[in-house]
Amino acid sequence: MSERLLTIVLSVAATLAVQQVVPPRTAVRNLEVDRLVVRGELIVSDTGKPWEEGYEEQQIPRGIYAKGLADGPGGLWVRSRLIKGEVDDPFDDRFHAVERDGSLRRAPGHISWNVWLDGAWRQMAIVQGEGVEFSEVPRERWNGGTHPGRIRLQTFRPGHQEPLTDAVIGQGMMSLGGGGYGGSGLAEPREVLELWGGQLRQHALPVPQAPSANEEDETGPHTYELVAIGPQGVRSAVSAPLKTAGRALLKWDSVPGADAYLVLCDGEPVGDPVRIEGTEKRWRDPRMK
Numbered sequence: 001m002s003e004r005l006l007t008i009v010l011s012v013a014a015t016l017a018v019q020q021v022v023p024p025r026t027a028v029r030n031l032e033v034d035r036l037v038v039r040g041e042l043i044v045s046d047t048g049k050p051w052e053e054g055y056e057e058q059q060i061p062r063g064i065y066a067k068g069l070a071d072g073p074g075g076l077w078v079r080s081r082l083i084k085g086e087v088d089d090p091f092d093d094r095f096h097a098v099e100r101d102g103s104l105r106r107a108p109g110h111i112s113w114n115v116w117l118d119g120a121w122r123q124m125a126i127v128q129g130e131g132v133e134f135s136e137v138p139r140e141r142w143n144g145g146t147h148p149g150r151i152r153l154q155t156f157r158p159g160h161q162e163p164l165t166d167a168v169i170g171q172g173m174m175s176l177g178g179g180g181y182g183g184s185g186l187a188e189p190r191e192v193l194e195l196w197g198g199q200l201r202q203h204a205l206p207v208p209q210a211p212s213a214n215e216e217d218e219t220g221p222h223t224y225e226l227v228a229i230g231p232q233g234v235r236s237a238v239s240a241p242l243k244t245a246g247r248a249l250l251k252w253d254s255v256p257g258a259d260a261y262l263v264l265c266d267g268e269p270v271g272d273p274v275r276i277e278g279t280e281k282r283w284r285d286p287r288m289k
Helices: 002-021
Strands: 041-044 064-067 075-078 109-117 120-131 149-155 164-170 173-177 193-196 212-216 222-229 242-244 248-253 260-265 280-284
Touching: 212 242, 222 248, 242 248, 260 280
Parallel strands: 173 193
Antiparallel strands: 041 064, 064 075, 109 120, 120 149, 149 164, 164 173, 212 248, 222 242, 222 260, 248 280
């Protein structure tokens, strides 16, 4: 009996001692380690939950969520911006994929743009990097100095559940047109530019419509006109004139193919060509009062 009581007393004393030595569980403000191994999940979230509330099905992370391979496919989910920086060296993104049997995987990965539809993410457009066909460069010629590749652009057509190739670019050549799923349909180019299933159409740079005035300072009559400028510097004809009672705040609609616009006032350029974002352009005469 005395031994049993002694055992109980020692057990209680040990429990009290542990409670005194081990502090209650609290958040760690700073943790400095030389190596961190996470076997299951890593969650960086102000709520402590991996997903934004209400968006668990879409798997929109609350911050950063990383998952290992122990329970199905792993991955890294990042919310908001993914910013990469470097000093004295350009940053470098690489896509690696290998086959367990040692064979060559010519298409290690792709980038896709997706939309949430019918309970799943659906791809809309794909950019894929891939090696050239073995019919172009036989496998035995591939080595540390010969690993030729190209870029494949694919999009999804209405009513079709597989991506179709729009363009194949690489080795200083390009094929453009409609193509089948994967590597079929659109042939690899043999010339600098090849068009399949269509023809090349050229469009002259349209003449802008006359601008309109939102505000005028009534400092005297003036006439405004616009000239559209293409990315290579080609200029359109002058637009119809707009007559105002003074210096003005102008607006106008963009024209296809225009990279910039030159504003003329009374036949003379007002500064350098302007580049303005948006379909509707707004420009204030810097001399306006």
